[in-house]
Amino acid sequence: MNAALRRLGDALLPDTPAGRTLAVGAGIDSLGTGMFFASFALYFIGVVGITANQIALATTLAGGLALLAPVPLGRLADRLGAGRFYVVLLLLRGIGYGCFALVSDFTTFLVLTVLLTAADRASSPIQQAVVTSVIGGRDRTRTMATIRAVRNVGLTAGFLLAGVVFATGRPAAFTALFVGNGISFLVVAAAVRYVLRRTGTVMLHRPSRAERDSLDTASPATTVRSPFRDWWFMVFTVGNGVLSLYDTVLIVLLPIWVIEYTSVPLAWVPVLMAVNTVLTVVLQVYVARFAEGTAAASRLLALAGVLMAVCCGLFALGQLSGTAVAIAAVFVAVVALSIAENVHSVAAWELSSELSPPPAVARYLGAFSLGMTGQKVVGPTLLVVVLLPTGLIAWPVLGATFGVAALVSRTAARRSLAERRRPSCVVAPHSTLEVKK
Known part of the structure; x- marks a missing residue:
């Protein structure tokens, strides 16, 4: 049995330790996400008292407002470093999703949904940028494929585990679920930070103004187009x-x-x-x-x-x-x-x-x-x-x-x-x- 599981892990997980850590982190992330999305509507409609139409309105507004979020946040990630920015984004998402346990009205639900939808939309391309930076080469695409496969497993497990919450129907169980989902992001942030340090991914020095001027003088094609x-x-x-x-x-x-x-x-x-x-x-x-x-x-x-x-x-x-x-x-x-x-x-x-x-x-x-x-x-x-x-x-x-x-x-x-x-x-x-x- 152990040998079979080991072979399955070798087949599904990336070859590099960094890639394996990122894939496992993605599984933890999607486990919490699956539990949250399988149960949040039931909680906010049945316990908090937000109507189904209000939830639909918040989701639609959040989707529209967050449509372009990956571009400015991606630009910010390029300036600060994709790895560092991704860790910060995970921490903010963890805190934000944990705060759903404190929501008691539609306005707070709307604000959190808009902000977190924008963060979620930006997270995927920035994660790909981190994989490109840390892994690179031929393992880059395999690592992304593994992350997607593991995410599907995690989401499925999260949906099934949410059934336990449905069975209890107690507000405290939903609170624990929301907090647990928030903690999952913090765990992933720690895993990404560990990978960045373990692989030696560091920040390059930003050129000074004089250095940038010399680059611009040397060649007209030294800037990146939008x-x-x-x-x-x-x-x-x-x-x-x-x-x-x-x-x-x-x-x-x-x-x-x-x-x-x-x-x-x-x-x-x-x-x-x-x-x-x-x-x-x-x-x-x-x-x-x-x-x-x-x-x-x-x-x-x-x-x-x-x-x-x-x-x-x-x-x-x-x-x-x-x-x-x-x-x-x-x-x-x-x-x-x-x-x-x-x-x-x-x-x-x-x-x-x-x-x-x-x-x-x-x-x-x-x-x-x-x-x-x-x-x-x-x-x-x-x-x-x-x-x-x-x-x-x-x-x-x-x-x-x-x-x-x-x-x-x-x-x-x-x-x-x-x-x-x-x-x-x-x-x-x-x-x-x-x-x-």
Whole structure:
């Protein structure tokens, strides 16, 4: 039994001690997060007395206000150091989520939700910047894949553990859950701080004004462009956002479509969701090995587009067929989409890291994350309200959209990489960096 667990750990966890520590920390983080999100609505509606409409309003406002948060916070992380800033962000999130135990009115709930949503949105790209700084090389994408797989395990465990809180129904149990979630962030902050010190990641000296002037005099191309002025990078970001619509397809569109447009029994919806979760845990680390290098990652983008288009074709078949064929078609479609999701994720991590100039990694990754967060805002309306009512034609339209997005993303990534490799595009380290001793 111990040998089997050891082999499983070796297969799922990164090869480096630093990567393993970051992955375990991510699992602790997601365990607390899973418990919180599975139970917070029940607590604030049933115990505090906040209405469901107020919770929906707070969540919507927070999502809209926090949409652009990763960019300014990423810029701040580049100036202060991604590692240091990420530790501070984890500490603030831990305190903030712990404060939910003290909430007794809607105004406090709204303020906390807005602030923490902004911090959560910025946390993911800054975490990727930390992994890039600490791990680097070929283990960078594998570490990100491991973190995502471990997060899925942690979230699932957190959802199940939240059932204990539901069973008691006591306010004290919810308070302990909120405090425990806050403590999980503090544990992760300590783990990240340990990794930074253990790997020797240190802050580079910020050049003085005279040094910056000499750099500017030496070459006109010594400053880093804003990611919003980096044309090919932003095209890549938009294309990635369109490909990321698979997230809305799985979470929002699929249950509604199964209920209203197919003969598939409703009981199959949680099964299909579980298939996606299990495949993510099993495949995410495995497919990371195929994304080593920009050329390999670009090929994976094309594969992701093909798989997403195939998935749409199978959904169309499921909509046309009787119960038995529909179940089989939808099941295979979810498998194809889950593989595409994992393939796309590792390709996006590899390419976004390579396309981000070293002095502005967190800023660029923050801008890149807008594609994913943007589809979460417009995706449900676009797919469910606009596209789904068109009937069967929705699937070839969506499949073609995925295919074009994959082609555009791949082309934009290649153009951006070619542009960065030109001698005139060499960038000087004008801002604070983090390197290993």
